Amino acid sequence: xxxxxxxxxxxxxxxxxxxxxxxxxxxxxxxxxxxxxxxxxxxxxxxxxxxxxxxxxxxxxxxxxxxxxxxxxxxxxxxxxxxxxxxxxxxxxxxxxxxxxxxxxxxxxxxxxxxxx
Amino acid sequence: xxxxxxxxxxxxxxxxxxxxxxxxxxxxxxxxxxxxxxxxxxxxxxxxxxxxxxxxxxxxxxxxxxxxxxxxxxxxxxxxxxxxxxxxxxxxxxxxxxxxxxxxxxxxxxxxxxxxxxxxxxxxxxxxxxxxxxxxxxxxxxxxxxxxxxxxxxxxxxxxxxxxxxxxxx
Numbered sequence: 001x002x003x004x005x006x007x008x009x010x011x012x013x014x015x016x017x018x019x020x021x022x023x024x025x026x027x028x029x030x031x032x033x034x035x036x037x038x039x040x041x042x043x044x045x046x047x048x049x050x051x052x053x054x055x056x057x058x059x060x061x062x063x064x065x066x067x068x069x070x071x072x073x074x075x076x077x078x079x080x081x082x083x084x085x086x087x088x089x090x091x092x093x094x095x096x097x098x099x100x101x102x103x104x105x106x107x108x109x110x111x112x113x114x115x116x117x
Numbered sequence: 118x119x120x121x122x123x124x125x126x127x128x129x130x131x132x133x134x135x136x137x138x139x140x141x142x143x144x145x146x147x148x149x150x151x152x153x154x155x156x157x158x159x160x161x162x163x164x165x166x167x168x169x170x171x172x173x174x175x176x177x178x179x180x181x182x183x184x185x186x187x188x189x190x191x192x193x194x195x196x197x198x199x200x201x202x203x204x205x206x207x208x209x210x211x212x213x214x215x216x217x218x219x220x221x222x223x224x225x226x227x228x229x230x231x232x233x234x235x236x237x238x239x240x241x242x243x244x245x246x247x248x249x250x251x252x253x254x255x256x257x258x259x260x261x262x263x264x265x266x267x268x269x270x271x272x273x274x275x276x277x278x279x280x281x282x283x284x285x286x287x
Binding site: 002003004005006007008009011012013014015016017018019020022023024025026028029031032033035036039042043046047049050051052053057058061062064066069070072073074076077079080081083084085086087088089090091092094095096097098099101107108109110 | 125129132133136137139140145148149152155156159162163166167168170171174175178179182183186187189190191193194202203204205206207209210211213214215217218221222225226230231232233234235236237238241242245246247250253254256257258261262265269272273275276277279280281283284
């Protein structure tokens with residue numbers, strides 16, 4: 001159950017974030033909830049990397065070469081890329097929120113409906 | 118119960134409680150501070166998962182940079198104290214995550230994972246693979262994933278330029 005409890009925890013964090021994205025009106029809360037979802041996915045990737053074996057290692061457990069063992073770290077590399085994408089996303093997202101506030105005087109996403117009228 | 122189990126449950130309870138605070142509290146400044154608590158608890162989980170380098174990156178980038186960015190954006194907009202209002206979609210917004218959570222939990226628990234622990238020399242493999250992870254990660258990034266590494270740099274540059282042009286006064 002070592003792996004499963006981390007995965008279920010990450011699912012809980014992801015779903016709390018999803019609720020925040022769907023149910024809140026303030027654009028900054030929506031962005032914070034998105035960050036929660038990113039973090040949850042990162043946690044799942046790192047947990048997989050620690051507990052689930054890779055095809056290379058499973059095919060030949062006796063092979064302890066550096067290249068074979070590094071395949072176990074793929075999840076951590078994925079987590080690093082998720083962090084980079086999350087940083088780019090939050091910088092652009094907050095830029096959009098501030099531009100929205102300047103032009104409309106609100107950060108309420110249900111007021112940002114120019115294109116639906 | 119092992120020490121690691123106690124640490125896990127304390128961090129998990131703190132993290133989930135803080136995450137609920139982030140989405141439910143009315144005071145957005147407190148939400149932003151609770152977001153830092155969530156990030157720190159996830160960093161603790163990374164240490165439990167022998168990913169110390171990622172834990173440091175998590176504290177530096179998420180708990181340090183991203184949360185400061187969010188707090189600045191909060192202060193540049195209005196309604197910090199009462200700003201976190203629900204919209205008119207409460208029932209579907211609650212139903213969808215609940216369904217997704219039950220489906221995910223079922224899949225995670227029911228799947229027969231191919232665990233490293235089930236290999237005959239699991240202890241030696243884990244010891245060798247998860248020691249000195251920064252060096253191994255650097256090697257992976259610059260050799261196997263060099264292309265994606267360059268693309269990530271280009272993405273960061275593009276997002277900086279995009280954010281600057283979005284908030285420029287003109």
